[in-house]
Amino acid sequence: MSASVLDRHATLVQAGELRPDADQVKAVSALAKVQSKLEAAQARGSSVWRFLGRKPEPARGLYLWGGVGRGKSMLMDLFFDSVQIQHKRRAHFHEFMIDIHARLKAERVKEKGDPIPPIVAALAAEARLLCFDEMVVNNVADAAIMSRLFSGLIAAGVTVVTTSNRHPDDLYKNGLNRQLFLPFIDLVKESLDVIALDGPTDYRRDRLGSAKIWLVPNGPKATTALSETFFRMTDYPPEDRGHVPTLEMEVGGGRMLHVPKALKGVAVFSFKRLCAEARGAADYLAIARRFHTVIMVGIPVLGPHNRNEAARFVTLIDALYEYRVKFLASADAEPDHLYPQGDGRFEFDRTVSRLMEMQSEDYLAEGHGPR
Ligand SMILES: Nc1ncnc2c1ncn2[C@@H]1O[C@H](COP(=O)(O)OP(=O)(O)OP(=O)(O)O)[C@@H](O)[C@H]1O
Ligand SMILES: [Mg+2]
Known part of the structure; x- marks a missing residue:
């Protein structure tokens, strides 16, 4: 079904399935903007524009954070479902990182140098939109590669939308070798819109x-x-x-x-x-x-x-x-x-x-x- 996440959210509120929530409305309008940019980029990626030699501008992603039970996952699911593009992927963050480590292992066996670029290229070919639920970083193996992995993805035009219980500044707080992780925080703040979804109701x-x-x-x-x-x-x-x-x-x-x-x-x-x-x-x-x-x-x-x-x-x-x-x-x-x-x-x-x-x-x- 092709509908803006904005309309679908409004319909759910009108039907009484969701209670009205000002913070959610703000988050939904941000998500709706990402949705229309993504869909427009896909349309521009079609033959006429490519013929004109213009590359579609990628949609800027979102980092949605807030306390538990605020509706982050619910809104992200609604958004993901609404976006009408061909190549999109939604993953639980922890499982995504397990997949990344498996790919790293496979690349290293090939001994062809830096394993990250080919992984980024493969991921970018698989999905223009990557949605993560529950971004949390709690091990140094993830922390050490996230900055390079995600800057690669964003540079390749992948739109990243993620939810988290923490503000980016508090990710991997007190983690081992946290300095390796700080570039990722900078990247999030520079390349994604950071939006709080932290209303009063759990x-x-x-x-x-x-x-x-x-x-x-x-x-x-x-x-x-x-x-x-x-x-x-x-x-x-x-x-x-x-x-x-x-x-x-x-x-x-x-x-x-x-x-x-x-x-x-x-x-x-x-x-x-x-x-x-x-x-x-x-x-x-x-x-x-x-x-x-x-x-x-x-x-x-x-x-x-x-x-x-x-x-x-x-x-x-x-x-x-x-x-x-x-x-x-x-x-x-x-x-x-x-x-x-x-x-x-x-x-x-x-x-x-x-x-x-x-x-x-x-x-x-x-x-x-x-x-
Ligand atoms: N406005 C709302 N009215 C009624 N129910 C809602 C509303 N927003 C969210 N819910 C429901 O509350 C529950 C919790 O929402 P959700 O799982 O999206 O929270 P979350 O922010 O992702 O929490 P966590 O950080 O723990 O993952 C879900 O069952 C969801 O459908
Ligand atoms: Mg959640």
């Missing part, structure tokens, strides 16, 4: 409402309550419950994890899948980075014979807590009666305490990301 928190976070006992009642929360948080029509997307995600070292339900940053797992199989910190950190909300069903009361499950559960909760992930669960007992005895019972106290804190208003109001 709409996600609103949607979570007064939903219970920890439901006891396991059973149909708890499952129904959790799935209602899932549908509310993801805007997914409950009638279509048979078709909720699944995800195969890489969790480090080439290992994969099947996520039975994954949508808009919310994942649903069973206790069995995450804690009864051989999984470890790397898997849990990958989950914590990727999802802002994890719903876990079927947590049993654990005994001495479940020491491995209990230890994995401790590691999982540490990872989720570290990244301020919202954790909703159904279990056969309240946290403090979950693991009455067994190896590591003492350490489990910390988990109990974290689980209590993770149900608090303060925790739930915090943004997703490393502490």
